[in-house]
Amino acid sequence: STYLMDRGIQLWNEGQVQEKDGQTDDAINSYKQGCECMLKWLNYDKIASRANDLKKKTVMYMDHIEDLKKSKKQRVPAPAGNTGGSGEGGNKKDDEDKNQLNDAIKQCIVKCSPDITFKDVAGLDRAKQALQEAVILPRIMPQLFEGNREPWRAILLYGVPGTGKTYIAKALAAECQSTFFAISSSDLVSKYQGESERLVKALFELARAEERAVVFIDEIDSLCSARGQGDESESSKRIKTEFLVQMQGVDKNNKGVLILGATNFPENIDPAIRRRFEKRIEITLPEWVARKMILIGNVKKTKHNITEDQFEQLKELTEGFSASDLSNLMKDAVYQPVRDLQKATHFKLGQDGLIHLASPGEPGAYQGTLMQQEASKVAVPEVSIQHVINSIKTCKKTVGQADITRINNFTKQFGQEG
Numbered sequence: 001s002t003y004l005m006d007r008g009i010q011l012w013n014e015g016q017v018q019e020k021d022g023q024t025d026d027a028i029n030s031y032k033q034g035c036e037c038m039l040k041w042l043n044y045d046k047i048a049s050r051a052n053d054l055k056k057k058t059v060m061y062m063d064h065i066e067d068l069k070k071s072k073k074q075r076v077p078a079p080a081g082n083t084g085g086s087g088e089g090g091n092k093k094d095d096e097d098k099n100q101l102n103d104a105i106k107q108c109i110v111k112c113s114p115d116i117t118f119k120d121v122a123g124l125d126r127a128k129q130a131l132q133e134a135v136i137l138p139r140i141m142p143q144l145f146e147g148n149r150e151p152w153r154a155i156l157l158y159g160v161p162g163t164g165k166t167y168i169a170k171a172l173a174a175e176c177q178s179t180f181f182a183i184s185s186s187d188l189v190s191k192y193q194g195e196s197e198r199l200v201k202a203l204f205e206l207a208r209a210e211e212r213a214v215v216f217i218d219e220i221d222s223l224c225s226a227r228g229q230g231d232e233s234e235s236s237k238r239i240k241t242e243f244l245v246q247m248q249g250v251d252k253n254n255k256g257v258l259i260l261g262a263t264n265f266p267e268n269i270d271p272a273i274r275r276r277f278e279k280r281i282e283i284t285l286p287e288w289v290a291r292k293m294i295l296i297g298n299v300k301k302t303k304h305n306i307t308e309d310q311f312e313q314l315k316e317l318t319e320g321f322s323a324s325d326l327s328n329l330m331k332d333a334v335y336q337p338v339r340d341l342q343k344a345t346h347f348k349l350g351q352d353g354l355i356h357l358a359s360p361g362e363p364g365a366y367q368g369t370l371m372q373q374e375a376s377k378v379a380v381p382e383v384s385i386q387h388v389i390n391s392i393k394t395c396k397k398t399v400g401q402a403d404i405t406r407i408n409n410f411t412k413q414f415g416q417e418g
Contacts, residue, residue, distance in 0.1 A: 008034045008035070008036075008038035010034075011033045011037065012034040015029075015061075018030060024071075027068065028068050028069065035061050039058060042058070053186075116167075116174050118132075118171050118172075118175060121164065122297070123286050123290030123293075124283060126416070127168055127281045127283060130152060130155055130281055131260075134152035135178060139177060139178070152278050153258065154258070154261070154278055155279040156220075156261045156263070156415075157169070157281055158263050158281070158410070160403045160404060161264050161399070161403075162322035162323060162324030163284065163285060163286075163323055165262040165263075172214065177212075178258075179207070180216065181206070181207060181214065182216050183216065183217045185217070185218070188239070196235060197241075197242035200239060201242060201246060203215065204246040210257075211256055213256060213258070217259070217260070217261050218262050221264070221268040223239065224239075224240055224243055224273045225268050225269065244272055244276070259276075261277060266280070274414065281415065281416055282411045285404075286323055286326070291318050291321065291326060292314075294326045294330075295326055298330035298334075303380070304382050317392050322399050325397050325399070328395055329392060329395045333383060333387045337380055337381040337382065337383060337387065338380070341380070344357050346359060347365065353377070355373050355377045355378050
């Protein structure tokens with residue numbers, strides 16, 4: 001049951017309303033009870049991604065409770081976002097808040113991993129070229145970028161889900177030798193009034209402080225959706241305004257900062273923010289050469305007997321598959337030999353001293369199940385082309401024609417193919 005989790009979230013929401021109405025004591029009590037419910041729930045929650053998110057929120061609320069208690073001692077209780085207070089105590093509190101914001105952003109700095117490079121990215125030549133022009137070439141050959149020839153300051157990667165937008169960003173992180181900030185919209189959106197725009201400002205201030213920096217914002221459409229919609233909150237408007245201000249500052253004053261956005265829904269991005277992205281590159285579904293590279297890459301560490309000619313049999317069968325679809329397909333295919341072992345009714349002892357699959361009536365074959373064999377001596381069959389074909393029957397492509405049409409329409413109006 002998710003009762004404790006749901007109750008914790010409900011209490012947090014009640015606390016926000018109470019805090020906004022100036023009912024500080026009631027808000028503290030609601031936040032505290034919500035944290036207690038959530039801590040109990042976390043003892044039972046086994047879904048890692050959800051648990052990590054809830055842990056962060058619980059710590060955030062616990063810190064906020066302490067802030068509210070301190071503010072009660074310093075001044076009359078005020079709604080969330082009111083930055084009252086004066087004198088040295090107020091300045092000290094502002095410094096502490098700024099340090100907390102900076103610490104939160106610093107957690108998003110990626111330590112570059114050398115195991116993913118542009119060579120591992122199948123296809124997407126135009127996207128890789130643009131990123132090299134924006135980040136890598138200016139570092140190693142600065143003389144190429146003089147006068148009106150300046151590196152790109154902001155690049156938007158967009159396309160249907162699963163095409164490799166985040167993957168190419170990871171490859172850039174490994175190659176750029178710059179400070180790489182990997183941000184999702186959830187890292188910048190806070191439930192506390194006024195804090196989200198401060199997080200945006202802190203992000204860009206930290207990036208500008210570096211000699212060279214890349215700010216990668218995933219799912220940027222959820223952070224910078226079109227303004228003027230009926231259900232848009234004041235907080236959302238302020239975030240977009242701050243984002244526009246900061247991006248404009250990058251355009252004018254900072255030659256070493258690249259803003260890299262990624263989205264599955266580019267049409268939802270606010271037009272003013274969209275214009276700030278000088279390059280808008282569609283990350284397309286992979287052509288056959290790229291698909292083949294992805295298929296081979298996802299089986300090369302596993303014993304297989306698939307030949308080059310046999311891979312060619314998959315050209316038509318994988319048409320319309322995204323990079324993510326192909327990875328999932330091969331993940332299923334490399335499991336097929338294990339399933340063969342589980343379904344097997346006959347085995348035989350090979351000349352290598354290992355136990356192999358056998359057909360009924362085959363010389364040396366004996367009847368039995370996998371679990372009846374000596375575990376350490378069971379040989380795993382190689383992955384074959386038939387295993388891949390069997391997996392294609394169950395692993396369908398996830399990109400629909402409606403999504404492809406939607407992205408194509410955006411590309412015709414505002415973008416270019418990668």
